[in-house]
Amino acid sequence: MSKHEDILTLAVTRYKAAIESDQTEREAYDDDIRFAINDEGCQWPAAIRASREGDNPPRPCLVFNKIPEKIDQVEGEFKQLKPSIKVRGVDSKADPKIAEILQGIINHIEYNSNARSAYNTAHTSTLYGGRGAWRIDIEEDDDDPFVRNIVINRIPNVLTVCWDPGAKKTDKSDAEYVFVSESISEKEFKAEYPGVEAMDWDSDDKLMEGWRTDKTIRRAEYWWKEKVEKTFYRVERVVDGVPIEMTVKEQGEGDLLIEEKKVKRPGVKWCNMIYNKVLEGPHDWPSKYIPIVIETGKEVNIAGQSKTRGMPRFAKDAQRMYDYFASASAESVALVPKVPYLVTPKMIGNHQSQWDQAATKNFMYLLYDADPLAPTLYPKREMPPQLSTAIAAELGRMEHDIMSAMNIYRESLGDESQAKSGTAINARQRQGNTGSYSYTDSFHVALTYSSKILIDLAPYVYDTERITRIRGEDDVERDVAINAREGAPILQGANQDFMVKSGNGYINDLSVGKYDVVATIGPSHATQRMETFDLIARLINSVPQFGLALGDILFKNMDVSGAEEAVKRLARMVPPEIMSDNPPEKPPDPKIMLEMKKIELKLQDQNRKDFETQMKAITELMKAEAAERGQQAQEMAAVMGLIKERLPPIGPQPGQGAQP
Known part of the structure; x- marks a missing residue:
């Protein structure tokens, strides 16, 4: 088998498995959305409608659709919110400025793509039927075919999307394959693909069911994941004179190779196909994510099978009953002018033509002849049927049941209700908002996955030296250089606040660093x-x-x-x-200053008194010491006098000679 035949064989088998496993849910989605808008009068079962319309005279089959207004309320609240994306770095190579650039690029992609239209389409589909979708594509620039742009496109009919039944995550990001298909006429197919032979529609091949009819051909975009071998290099690169070790996908000039490693990473491939032929591709998709974003409504799992629903699912029976009782009420009131008269043949025999039109024309009078057999009687109308209080009560109950099933109450719709106090009204409004918040949360999950796809695609699409426009949260646009060499001419016209030099020497290299996203939904x-x-x-x-x-x-x-x-x-x-960021100090309070001055004077007076006391004590001490020293001197002089008196003279005395 050729490579294309292998792809087709696996694709057809996968498509059949995806459709069969999801068939019940797809039918439930279709039934819910048709019922919610009363498509072709489907709120009345076909057999009952035919029976009522076949009566003589026909009985009314009125529809007072209470479902859309509840969905419109939730949808309107969602449209007032602004989805936004925050980009943040998750490794040491990430830079806050690059994160801001990536965030601005995503905002600009959303703005240029009118992404809000895609978001609204998917969310409305989710509210009505329990599932919605949008897609992310890469398209050539209108002015320069060598420039590629990322765009967000809507998927009007979510039933054109089917996915791997083994996917477990809410956003289906773990699906191994996804199909986006459409049925086109045979004439349109031949005009778009001249010379391509399509399969015969009357083939006995059971796998072909759904791919071909006598008038249409199904064309499908097929996305699938494969393990792709990639080579990484651990090199030593000199940046600003400093050798740095780094992991790169391609070796640069002057890099010193340390280690080379081949690993298998998940990759995504795409082709465009019909049942028996690959029309385009297969091509590699430059991201590890399949770019089809699925939004789901309220989801439960029964016996391993995912069951999703939108708002109308459990309100359908109550809506049918409301239509029935409203029709019965209208029928009862409409019959009042046609209440029959009690007459005898003799009374109207001569005026038959007038009496035959009495129920359809407004006559000023009706002629009759007295009946000899009943001379006291005259034509008399029967009492008209009274409006049933039971019907009125059932109408009120059914309307409440519709609101309960959809978790939207009168307060949320702005109607008067039994809740009179502000607290009670707010509590009922919060009850409705809480019940519908799960749909907003489902959109948040889908938006997060969509943002991850955009972050993953950005380095591949914006991989050349260029000026790109980014958009801030305040809707202010800036021109930023990306993947620029130092000294490149484009840097002169770029915003100078965004100049991050990467380790490889480039300015604002989007491929350096790892980034993650946080999606938020709040006021615009x-x-x-x-x-x-x-x-x-x-x-x-x-x-x-x-x-x-x-x-x-x-x-x-x-x-x-x-x-x-x-x-x-x-x-x-x-x-x-x-x-000013540093305002002048506030002048002190005069009262506080006066008290502080008084305290200061008291301290000075006390210090002066203490000083005088100390000086006086010192003076007395000095006097005492002086007196003591004088007494000691006198005593010393007296002692010396006694010593002199008692000591013999030293040396020869006068008149005495020295002895031989």
Whole structure:
């Protein structure tokens, strides 16, 4: 078998397995979404409708569809939210500025692709039927065919998507294969693929079921995962004169090879096919993720089979009953003008034509002849049927059952209800919001997977030296250079706040570092501005003194002409100490200063007294010591006098000679 035959054999088998395992859920989705919009009057079973319309006169089959308004409420709340993506680094090579660039690239992709349309389509489909989808593609630039762009496209009909039944994750990111198919006419197929022989529609091959009819041909995009061998190099590279060890996919000039390693990594392949032929491909897809994003509604697992649903699933019976009782009520009221008269043949015999039209025309009077057999009687209309209180009660109960099944109550719809206090109304609104939050959470899961695909694709698509536009959360656009060499001319026209030199010597190399995403869903930037404006306006209204300090911020959040000029003028009026990051110190309280001065004077007076006492003590001590020293001198003189008296003279005395 050729390579293409191997691909086709496996693909056809996989497609059949995917469709068969999901057939019940696909039928339930189709039934739910058709019922919710009353497609072709399907809220009335066909047999009952035919029976009622076949009566003489026909009985009404009215539809008062209560389901769409509940879904519209949840859908409207979702559309007021703004999905946003935060990119963050997860290894030592990641840089916050590169993370900001990647985040800006994703925002710009969403803006250029009108991704919100894809998100809304998928979410609305999920609300109605329990599943939705969008896709991520790589397309050539309209102006430059050598430039590729990432785009987010919507999938209007989620039933064109089928996936590996072995996928366990909510977002189906673990699916080994995914099909996106469509049925096209044979004429359209021949015009698009001239010379390609399609299979015969009357073939006995059972695997061909669903691929060919007498008028259509199924064309499918087939995505599948394969283990791909990749080579990595551990090299020593000199960056700014410093040798650094790093792992790269390609060796550069001057790199010193340390180790080479071949490993198998999951890769994705794509082809476009019909049952018996590969029309395009197979091609390698430059990401480890299949770029089909699945959003699911409320999901449970029964005996290993995933069961998903949207909002209408358990409200259908209550809606059928509501239609029935509403039709019965209308039928009862409509029959009031046609209540028959009690007459005898003699009374109307001469005026038959007028009486035959009495139920359809408004006559000013009706003629009759008195019946000799009943001279006291005259034509008399029967009592009209009264509107049944049971029907009215059932209508109210069925409407409540519809709301309960869909978890949307009167308070959420803005209607009056039995809840009168603000607390009770808010509690009921929160109950409805909590019940529908699981759909918002499902979208959050899908958005996270979609963002991972974008982050993984970015280094492959934006792999050349170029200026690209990024978009911030405030919708401000900036031109940023990526994959640029040092000194490259494009750096002059790029935003200088984003200049990250990577280890390989390039500026803003998106392939360096590992990044992850965090998806959030919250108020839009415009909504946040409105809330900020409202809060500051109420604050200034309560405390007018705040107007001088907050006036410029108030106008900054106003979407009116001249707001920017007003901000500049008001900012010049704000005192410098408020605008400064280091405001001057507040002068001390005079009362505190006076008390401190008094304490200081008291301390000085006390110190003076202590000093005088010490000096006096020292003087007395010195006097005592002096007196003591004088007494000691006198005593010493007296002692010396006694010594002199008692000691013999030293040396020869006068008149005495020395002895021989």
